[in-house]
Amino acid sequence: MRAILALADGRVFEGKSFGAGGEASGEVVFNTAMTGYQEVLTDPSYKGQMVTMTYTQMGNTGINPEDIESKQLYLSGFIVKEYHDCYSNWRATMSLDAYLKENGVVGIQGLDTRALTRHLRDKGAQNGIISTVDFDHESLVKKARAIPSMAGLDLASGVTCDKPYHWTEKLWDLEEGYTAATAGELKYKVVAYDFGIKYNILRCLVSAGCDVTVVPATFPAEEALAMNPDGIFLSNGPGDPEPMTAVIENIRKFVGKKPIFGICLGHQLLGLALGGKTMKLKFGNHGSNLPVMDQDTRKVEITAQNHGFSVDIESLGHVCELAHENLNDQTVEGMKHKELPIFSVQHHPEASPGPHDSHYLFGRFVELMERYKA
Numbered sequence: 057m058r059a060i061l062a063l064a065d066g067r068v069f070e071g072k073s074f075g076a077g078g079e080a081s082g083e084v085v086f087n088t089a090m091t092g093y094q095e096v097l098t099d100p101s102y103k104g105q106m107v108t109m110t111y112t113q114m115g116n117t118g119i120n121p122e123d124i125e126s127k128q129l130y131l132s133g134f135i136v137k138e139y140h141d142c143y144s145n146w147r148a149t150m151s152l153d154a155y156l157k158e159n160g161v162v163g164i165q166g167l168d169t170r171a172l173t174r175h176l177r178d179k180g181a182q183n184g185i186i187s188t189v190d191f192d193h194e195s196l197v198k199k200a201r202a203i204p205s206m207a208g209l210d211l212a213s214g215v216t217c218d219k220p221y222h223w224t225e226k227l228w229d230l231e232e233g234y235t236a237a238t239a240g241e242l243k244y245k246v247v248a249y250d251f252g253i254k255y256n257i258l259r260c261l262v263s264a265g266c267d268v269t270v271v272p273a274t275f276p277a278e279e280a281l282a283m284n285p286d287g288i289f290l291s292n293g294p295g296d297p298e299p300m301t302a303v304i305e306n307i308r309k310f311v312g313k314k315p316i317f318g319i320c321l322g323h324q325l326l327g328l329a330l331g332g333k334t335m336k337l338k339f340g341n342h343g344s345n346l347p348v349m350d351q352d353t354r355k356v357e358i359t360a361q362n363h364g365f366s367v368d369i370e371s372l373g374h375v376c377e378l379a380h381e382n383l384n385d386q387t388v389e390g391m392k393h394k395e396l397p398i399f400s401v402q403h404h405p406e407a408s409p410g411p412h413d414s415h416y417l418f419g420r421f422v423e424l425m426e427r428y429k430a
C-alpha cells in the first residue's frame with residue numbers, strides 16, 4: 057500500500073505502508089542507532105515525534121517481550137528504508153509490522169532515509185505527517201504546517217504515572233533474565249520522579265543498590281522529603297522542559313536538602329530549577345553511538361542519546377560547571393553543582409539501546425548518597 061511522508065517545509069517522500077495505516081503526525085527526528093528499534097519505540101521521550109532510523113534495515117530481529125522500556129509505544133510514526141518481515145532471534149515472538157499494527161503506530165518504508173536525514177540535518181528537525189489515506193502532496197504539507205511546534209510543549213504531564221509505586225527489578229542477565237532484588241541488597245532510599253521514565257533506568261538504580269519509589273511528576277517535594285530518602289532522581293521524558301513551571305518549582309525544594317541526579321529531561325529541569333536556561337537544538341542527538349568526554353577523568357564514553365533541547369551552561373556559570381561534553385557538537389552533556397551533591401547528564405547512562413560505557417554514573421550517584429549520609 058502507498059504511503060507518503062510530507063514535511064512542513066514542503067519536502068515530500070513517497071514510500072510504502074507498514075505497521076498501522078491511516079495518518080500520523082509529529083516532529084520528525086533521525087536516530088543513528090543500528091539496533092534497538094524496540095527500545096526506541098517504547099521510549100516515552102519520543103512522544104509527539106516520528107523517528108527515522110539512519111540504519112537501513114529494520115525488523116530483522118523481530119519483537120520480544122523483554123526489550124521494552126515502558127508499558128506502551130509512544131512515538132507517533134516510524135520511518136525506515138527497508139522493512140524486513142522475515143525475522144530471526146531466539147527471543148522473538150512477533151514481527152515489527154505486527155507490533156506496530158497491534159499498537160496503532162503508523163509506519164512508512166521504502167523511502168530514501170539518507171536523503172531525509174540529510175534534509176533534517178541541514179534544515180533542522182521539523183514537523184511532518186505520514187499518510188496512507190491522503191495522497192495529495194499540497195494538502196499533506198498544509199496539515200504538517202498546522203501541527204504545533206515541539207518548543208513550548210509540556211508532554212511529560214501526559215506520560216507520568218498516576219500514583220507512587222515501588223520498583224525492584226534488576227538489570228537483565230543472560231542466564232537468569234530479569235530478577236528482583238532482595239531487601240538486603242537495597243541500601244539507599246531513592247525517590248525517582250517519573251517524567252516518562254525508562255525501565256532500564258529503574259533497573260540500573262536497583263542494581264546499584266537503590267530502594268526505588270517512583271512518583272508522579274507533580275508529587276509534592278514536602279511528601280517526598282517526608283519519606284526521608286537518601287537521594288532524589290529526576291527522569292528523562294518528552295517535550296520541552298521550559299513550560300513545566302510547577303515541576304521546576306518543586307525540584308527547587310530539594311536543592312541543598314538531598315543529593316540529586318538527573319537524566320535528560322531531568323537534567324534540563326534541574327538546570328532550570330537552578331536558575332539556568334534551556335534551548336532547542338537544530339536537530340538534537342538521537343542514537344546510541346555518540347562520543348562524550350567526562351571532564352574529570354578525560355575518558356571518552358560512547359553514549360545513548362535522545363534529546364532535542366539542551367542546557368545553556370553559561371546561564372548556570374554561577375552554580376554549576378560542565379562535567380561532560382559531547383565531542384560531536386560540543387553540546388553540554390552533563391553538569392555538576394560547585395558545592396552541593398547535585399549532578400546530571402544529558403545522555404542516557406542506562407543505554408537501552410546502546411553501549412554500557414556510562415553505567416558508572418549510577419555508581420557515582422550511590423557514592424554521593426553514601427558521602428552525604430556520612
Ligand SMILES: NC(=O)CC[C@H](N)C(=O)O
Pocket residue numbers: 101291292293294295296297319320321322362363364365366
Ligand atoms: N530523553 C529525554 O529525556 C528528552 C528530553 C527532552 N524532551 C528533549 O528532547 O531534549
